[in-house]
Amino acid sequence: MATVETFADVPEASAAARWRTFVVDFCRQRPLGAIGAAVVLLNLVVAALANVISPYDPLATDYGAMLAAPSRAHWLGTDAFGRDVLTRILYGSRTAMLVGFSCAFIGATLGAVIGVTSAYFGGKVDLLIQRVMDIFLSFPLIILALAVVAMLGTGLENVIAAITVPMIPRAALVARSSALAIREMPYVDAARAAGFRHGRIILRHMSPNVMAPYLIMLTAFLGQAILLEASLSFLGLGVSEPTPAWGLMLRGAAVQFAESAPWMAIFPGLAISLAVFAFNLFGDSLRDALDPRLRTQ
Amino acid sequence: MTKYIIKRLLLMIPTLLGVAVLIFFLMRVVPGDIVELRFSGETSGVSKETLAIERARLGLDKPLWHQFVTYMTGLARFDLGTSMWTGAPIHEEIKLRFALTLQVAIMSTIIAVLLAIPLGVLAALKQDTWVDYSVRIFSIAGLATPSFWLGILFILVLLVFFKWLPPMVYTPFWVNPWQNMLQLIWPALAVGYRYSAVATRMTRSAMLEVLREDYIRTARAKGLWQKLILTRHALKNAMLPVLTVIALEFAFLMGGLVVTEQVFNLNGLGLLFVESVAHRDYTLTQALVLLVAASFIVVNFLVDLAYAWIDPRIRFR
Numbered sequence: 001m002a003t004v005e006t007f008a009d010v011p012e013a014s015a016a017a018r019w020r021t022f023v024v025d026f027c028r029q030r031p032l033g034a035i036g037a038a039v040v041l042l043n044l045v046v047a048a049l050a051n052v053i054s055p056y057d058p059l060a061t062d063y064g065a066m067l068a069a070p071s072r073a074h075w076l077g078t079d080a081f082g083r084d085v086l087t088r089i090l091y092g093s094r095t096a097m098l099v100g101f102s103c104a105f106i107g108a109t110l111g112a113v114i115g116v117t118s119a120y121f122g123g124k125v126d127l128l129i130q131r132v133m134d135i136f137l138s139f140p141l142i143i144l145a146l147a148v149v150a151m152l153g154t155g156l157e158n159v160i161a162a163i164t165v166p167m168i169p170r171a172a173l174v175a176r177s178s179a180l181a182i183r184e185m186p187y188v189d190a191a192r193a194a195g196f197r198h199g200r201i202i203l204r205h206m207s208p209n210v211m212a213p214y215l216i217m218l219t220a221f222l223g224q225a226i227l228l229e230a231s232l233s234f235l236g237l238g239v240s241e242p243t244p245a246w247g248l249m250l251r252g253a254a255v256q257f258a259e260s261a262p263w264m265a266i267f268p269g270l271a272i273s274l275a276v277f278a279f280n281l282f283g284d285s286l287r288d289a290l291d292p293r294l295r296t297q
Numbered sequence: 298m299t300k301y302i303i304k305r306l307l308l309m310i311p312t313l314l315g316v317a318v319l320i321f322f323l324m325r326v327v328p329g330d331i332v333e334l335r336f337s338g339e340t341s342g343v344s345k346e347t348l349a350i351e352r353a354r355l356g357l358d359k360p361l362w363h364q365f366v367t368y369m370t371g372l373a374r375f376d377l378g379t380s381m382w383t384g385a386p387i388h389e390e391i392k393l394r395f396a397l398t399l400q401v402a403i404m405s406t407i408i409a410v411l412l413a414i415p416l417g418v419l420a421a422l423k424q425d426t427w428v429d430y431s432v433r434i435f436s437i438a439g440l441a442t443p444s445f446w447l448g449i450l451f452i453l454v455l456l457v458f459f460k461w462l463p464p465m466v467y468t469p470f471w472v473n474p475w476q477n478m479l480q481l482i483w484p485a486l487a488v489g490y491r492y493s494a495v496a497t498r499m500t501r502s503a504m505l506e507v508l509r510e511d512y513i514r515t516a517r518a519k520g521l522w523q524k525l526i527l528t529r530h531a532l533k534n535a536m537l538p539v540l541t542v543i544a545l546e547f548a549f550l551m552g553g554l555v556v557t558e559q560v561f562n563l564n565g566l567g568l569l570f571v572e573s574v575a576h577r578d579y580t581l582t583q584a585l586v587l588l589v590a591a592s593f594i595v596v597n598f599l600v601d602l603a604y605a606w607i608d609p610r611i612r613f614r
Binding site for chain 1: 326445548570594
């Protein structure tokens with residue numbers, strides 16, 4: 001066993017170095033992706049520090065300053081309850097990041113495990129899993145999410161569940177197709193011949209090798225989850241008042257007073273678009289960098 | 298080929314059956330039922346008997362397996378039943394709303410294709426120039442912009458700059474085409490932007506791949522007219538994946554217009570679905586989900602058939 005560990009040490013060290021060169025190359029060769037990554041980081045920082053950098057309390061109502069236009073006191077104006085729009089956008093990034101990262105992470109991971117398992121066992125197991133996934137795939141994303149919300153009720157955790165469920169079969173589909181090729185690799189045969197349990201082969205030997213498609217899916221899901229959360233909240237089926245959330249800010253009064261107080265309709269939407277834009281920019285460049293088949297030149 | 302078509306058609310049955318079973322039980326797990334909801338406004342005056350009579354009228358007093366068998370035998374006879382909430386036959390409830398959603402979906406498809414194909418081809422031809430970068434940023438922005446927010450912006454611009462609002466009441470196209478267009482063009486544009494972004498990206502990457510093929514080099518080498526190479530040789534071969542994303546996106550729109558319909562106050566399938574779930578109108582929800590799932594599966598099937606038709610190299614067994 002000791003020899004195995006010393007062997008393992010060597011690639012471990014070079015992996016860190018490889019990781020560093022990958023980051024440097026990524027920033028140099030894909031400036032757009034690097035900008036996207038920077039905005040994503042900025043978003044995370046804002047979400048973490050929302051209580052420090054916000055000028056007001058996100059829930060504090062001020063009936064003296066209802067629907068106030070952008071001014072020095074309220075940079076982006078106030079809403080129908082006199083709440084500061086900028087503050088609510090900054091706090092809203094907490095909701096968006098929380099939903100985005102949890103949904104993308106849980107959805108992509110569960111999907112990948114199901115996909116790899118399906119590919120590993122093949123045969124009847126594969127066929128059965130594929131049929132079930134097909135059923136879920138024939139529901140449009142938003143319809144499935146709506147059904148889950150109806151079942152569980154609104155609220156942050158339920159919204160996360162509602163968005164994660166339709167992501168799982170999509171992730172499983174991609175992971176399965178990459179894993180099918182890996183299943184035939186000699187090292188998987190070797191692991192099987194060594195008598196390892198199925199679970200160990202799937203998790204330790206096959207899963208690490210579908211890392212590239214996994215990461216690509218994860219980043220693609222991030223933006224989708226944020227958009228979906230905004231849509232559900234806009235319909236009144238997502239996060240509920242008075243939680244600050246971007247989609248929720250666009251609901252009701254924002255449309256009703258669109259002419260007299262357009263800042264309520266414009267800025268939260270800009271926040272959504274900018275965040276998703278950054279995630280997509282980063283995700284796209286990451287895909288180009290990771291997927292050799294899609295690499296141009 | 299015929300064998301393949303029959304096989305695929307038969308394979309649709311278990312998938313649709315799965316969808317039907319899934320939505321049946323999903324709806325029963327949702328807390329609350331239609332009878333409670335209907336009488337929830339008049340909490341004091343409703344006796345237990347009234348609720349029981351109403352439940353019996355809707356067949357909700359029967360055991361679950363009995364309801365399931367009734368539902369399944371109805372499906373086998375293509376009978377979707379009546380809406381529990383309004384009492385109207387389901388096909389009557391769906392008809393007009395289906396026409397509306399379908400029209401918006403078709404219009405946004407046209408907008409998306411008109412935008413996506415020229416932009417995608419242009420970006421591929423001018424790869425890594427400022428043209429390419431602008432098209433890519435335009436399309437990534439399209440993916441990032443929520444269509445309901447774009448819709449709100451449209452309304453805002455029309456209101457502030459033109460002092461005009463699109464008509465709020467739906468007029469079918471065959472009654473008054475002009476009035477109909479005035480209302481539906483805005484949601485179609487709002488949805489079409491995102492839709493075109495998906496298609497533009499696919500056109501670009503498919504074109505890039507095809508332009509590297511040997512037969513394109515050959516065509517260039519023999520001095521063929523550039524325009525002819527593009528349309529006859531490159532575009533035709535790049536269309537397959539583009540067709541796929543367009544078709545899938547179209548199928549998605551049949552159920553996925555919910556939020557846009559909300560913004561523009563359109564009574565389409567999406568809003569009907571949200572309403573039916575909110576009312577716990579089991580029969581209507583089940584019918585809508587089946588309709589949407591069926592259109593998705595059928596579109597998928599048609600795409601596969603179109604593949605074989607466009608690309609003779611693909612042959613199905």
